[in-house]
Amino acid sequence: MRTRSLAVNALGILIVLALWQVAGMRLGEALVATPVQAAVSLVATLREGAFWPALWSMLWQMLIGYAAALLVGIPLGIAMGRSNLVLAIVKPWASLFIVVSAAAIVPLFIILMGRGVLFCTSIVFVATVWYVVLTMTEAARGVSPRLLDVARAFDASGFQRFRMVILPALYPYVLIAARIGLVHALRAMVTAEMFISAGFGGLLNDAGLDLSTAPLFALIVMLMLISISATGVLRWIGHRSAPWYRSQTGG
């Protein structure tokens, strides 16, 4: 079953690559570079001196904003899910901010903070935190009232119910929130860097301005690989550390 689904996955990827190759050969490199050209360009990019420092500077700045978003978002989301008061106060703001794209707030943040580390991490933070908050809110609201009743029947205090029922019930959702947040953090970081022409986003910007699509594709593929492998690692951690959860959802 598993090998078969892997084979189907691989086939899907091959079909898209073949279509891309055909489109690229028809339209020419200036519009759509072929996968082969992109691959060649990717190797060249990886060898280039500018790539690795750009990647590194993007990642560490993103990780600061991302970590801050988790540190604030997880407790806030749990509080919102378990307290109607906190929910009533914070939910309207969360709903407002979550629909604003990172690109829309970049100009404001440049005015407020300039173009340094503070700017990038702040963009990542505000673009990520609300997804973490809302994921945790839903999870916290969904904690089984029956299991809370069991704990109450065994005379668990409010704090014991929080520590022995709510927290373990939420643990898998923390990892889901981290996964969703990571995708948004990475997107926001690249957007921010493209505006200020720095780091990885800067490389993307330059490639676009050069009208050379092969390096552009190479960079985009790199971005995808980073995002997929990072979320894959988080998923793996989730399945390893909470095996009971995977069995429940079949995920």
Place this chain on the structure above:
Amino acid sequence: MAHLTVSNISKSFAGLPVLVDQSLEVREGEFVALLGPSGCGKSTLLQIINGLVSADSGRVVLDGKDITGRTGSGRGMVFQGSDLFPWRTALENVAFGLEVMGVSKAERTRRAMHYLHMVGLDGAADKWPHQLSGGMQQRVGIARAFCIQPSLLLMDEPFGALDVQTRDILQDELVRIWEAERKMVLFVTHGIEEALYLADRILVFSKRPAHVLKEITVPFERPRREDMKLAPEFLELRREISDLLRHDIKA
């Protein structure tokens, strides 16, 4: 002397009376079944005795102590769907009540192992609930309630969700365990045969608002045997209760 006195309990939900002025007594070592149609309010009565639901009026006194509206102290509860904590192994589920009480890890593991052994699940101590069958899960649920050594055991249709064969086996197990460690039991069920097979005394409840139609002292010897379900006396009592309930529902 262990003793439960429940007096003049009334309860309505949103103006709809579910229980009106209900009283009952359970003597030391007595197994009492609360038998009645689904949704008649007998489960609500059990939850009031447990303290999970507050009564509008009336008192619950266990072993001379007024425990009205309070959970814990002397009561163990077995829930309908077993309601195990999915993030705890079978052993950790059984030990839950002791952990709430602050019993040391070594001691609670030792005691939980004893009760797991009693329900025949020695080998399943480290299994997650999802790895156990429905019947095994409910065995863990029973062990969890026994493990805090309550003077009163409350069981809310514990075998309601199981298939007939598993239910028969678990009834026998329960009789065996209870005969080894006699405590007061209140057992809610809508199964006439189950009530006759397990209980010393049956309180037959009407449809909502629940009141006791009839109190039946079960005349069969202990230890009970599966083949007594076919004895003429058993069948006669069974028909009598069945007629009583049918008549009440039509009235």
